[in-house]
Amino acid sequence: MNAEMQVDTSRWPERYACLESRMFDTLLLQTAIDPALPERSPLPAAAWEALYHWTQRLYWLLSREPQRLMKELHQDDAYDLQCPGPSHGKPNLRRDMRKSLAAVLKLLRLLWNAADQAAPENGALRLQVGALPTKQQAALLAETGLKYADGHLFEGSWPGMFSALRELTKQPDGFVRFGRGYYDAECTGMETLFYCFSGEPAAFERLVGWLRENGFHYWPVLDCSEVHDLESCRIAYAKNIDGKQTPGGFYDRAHIGFSAEFNAQHSFPASYSLTIQNPKQILGGFGALPETVQKFIIAHHARCTGCGFCTQRFKNKAMKPAAITVEYGGGRYSLCPTLNYVYGYRWWGLDDALADGLIAYLGYMDKEFCAL
Numbered sequence: 001m002n003a004e005m006q007v008d009t010s011r012w013p014e015r016y017a018c019l020e021s022r023m024f025d026t027l028l029l030q031t032a033i034d035p036a037l038p039e040r041s042p043l044p045a046a047a048w049e050a051l052y053h054w055t056q057r058l059y060w061l062l063s064r065e066p067q068r069l070m071k072e073l074h075q076d077d078a079y080d081l082q083c084p085g086p087s088h089g090k091p092n093l094r095r096d097m098r099k100s101l102a103a104v105l106k107l108l109r110l111l112w113n114a115a116d117q118a119a120p121e122n123g124a125l126r127l128q129v130g131a132l133p134t135k136q137q138a139a140l141l142a143e144t145g146l147k148y149a150d151g152h153l154f155e156g157s158w159p160g161m162f163s164a165l166r167e168l169t170k171q172p173d174g175f176v177r178f179g180r181g182y183y184d185a186e187c188t189g190m191e192t193l194f195y196c197f198s199g200e201p202a203a204f205e206r207l208v209g210w211l212r213e214n215g216f217h218y219w220p221v222l223d224c225s226e227v228h229d230l231e232s233c234r235i236a237y238a239k240n241i242d243g244k245q246t247p248g249g250f251y252d253r254a255h256i257g258f259s260a261e262f263n264a265q266h267s268f269p270a271s272y273s274l275t276i277q278n279p280k281q282i283l284g285g286f287g288a289l290p291e292t293v294q295k296f297i298i299a300h301h302a303r304c305t306g307c308g309f310c311t312q313r314f315k316n317k318a319m320k321p322a323a324i325t326v327e328y329g330g331g332r333y334s335l336c337p338t339l340n341y342v343y344g345y346r347w348w349g350l351d352d353a354l355a356d357g358l359i360a361y362l363g364y365m366d367k368e369f370c371a372l
Contacts, residue, residue, distance in 0.1 A: 019074040019093075020066035023100040023231075026264035028059035030233055031181035032189035033196075039185060043167060047160030052181045054158045057144050062104065068140045069103050078267040097265055101229040107137055108179055114153065116169040120162035124152045176222045179230050187220035190235045194260040197270035199349030207258065207355040211237040214366060216257055224261065232263040241277055241369040256365045258358060259344075274345040274358060277369055279337040286326040293364050294328055296357035297335070300345055304334040 016022040035052035037045055062069055074096050110133060114125040127133075129151070133141060138148045145157030155162050168174035168183070177183060182190065191208060198204035212218070216237035225231040238257035259273045276282070283301075286294065304323035311321060323334045347354065 016076040018066060019076050019096055020070050020100045021063050022076055022078065023097055023264060024059055024062035024066055026269060027104065027230060028056065028063055030193065030262055031055060031059065033192045034189060036182055036184040036187065036189045038183045041167060043160065043163055047164040048183055050158040050161040051164040054144060054161050055181050061143055068143065069136065070100060079265050080267060094265065098227065098229055101231055105229060111165060112169065112175055112178060115162060115165040119166055123155045123159060123162065125162050127151050127153060173222065180222050182222060186218065187222060190220050190233065193262060194235060194270060200351045203350045203352045203355040207350065207358055210359050211258060215239060231265060232261060234259055234261040239366060239370050256362060256369065258362065268348050270348065272347045272350060276341060276365060279341045283324040283326060283335055283337055290360065290364060292357065292360035296361050298328045298333060302336040302339040304336045310338045
């Protein structure tokens with residue numbers, strides 16, 4: 001990444017000059033830290049690097065001067081980390097956030113469609129009559145080093161980028177790879193994003209190393225937002241409890257694992273999660289668990305608050321909560337067997353103690369539930 005475009009993740013959460021700057025900066029953050037080139041390509045590496053650096057340049061310019069693309073700017077805001085409700089008391093915020101992302105996607109789609117329809121000739125893409133850039137879009141493209149003239153877009157400062165874009169149009173997920181700057185099959189650069197945000201990168205690196213060494217399958221998801229607008233991405237390390245891998249995604253089978261998600265809507269965008277199975281069995285046999293697993297559960301597992309979540313499906317109002325009481329360190333704890341199973345565990349950073357606990361808990365579940 002160009003030195004002037006480096007983003008210091010330690011500054012989060014922070015305030016921006018406007019909401020639009022925040023959203024464009026999160027796009028910059030979510031792109032690959034360094035260009036990850038495809039394993040096999042007929043094009044030289046310089047073509048892919050040109051496409052990558054152009055994408056970085058676009059997001060960097062917009063994060064500093066969002067008015068280049070947006071006619072209306074809004075006061076900066078974001079959702080709190082815990083996100084307690086559907087609109088979180090800010091019913092218009094999600095809509096305003098997505099306006100910025102939609103504007104960028106519209107611009108990217110203009111280039112994408114042109115590359116999809118015909119190969120570039122002499123460093124230029126021919127644009128269709130009904131798909132020409134507006135004056136504002138043309139001016140922004142010029143600032144990024146692309147020139148529009150006579151129905152053609154010239155790659156100018158970025159030789160080879162249109163040829164790389166043309167190659168991406170042949171891939172099923174090519175457009176999101178274009179928007180993210182990930183061109184390799186594994187999208188391994190996504191790990192770097194969560195490494196930087198983890199708080200203690202060494203703890204994240206150690207945890208990920210253990211997951212890979214112990215057969216947890218790596219699943220990158222370049223766009224996991226509900227409207228597919230590049231507002232969020234995820235990586236996961238999963239192992240199915242039936243021992244089989246699931247082509248295309250790990251949600252098709254019951255699994256255990258660790259994941260990290262970046263969500264541009266949150267005041268601190270990166271979160272880290274644990275997925276468990278068979279919580280009633282685990283909590284029911286709490287006394288026989290390894291001490292390290294017991295310690296982790298007491299520190300992080302949800303307590304029963306009498307919220308009614310576990311009994312809401314039953315018509316019998318006399319149904320008692322499903323809480324399981326365990327004893328640890330001289331105390332008694334009423335633990336919920338439902339919430340962490342349905343919603344997982346979530347943290348906004350890692351440290352050595354948490355990494356140790358995750359390794360211990362996942363190691364226990366791997367031995368108990370995943371061994372064939």
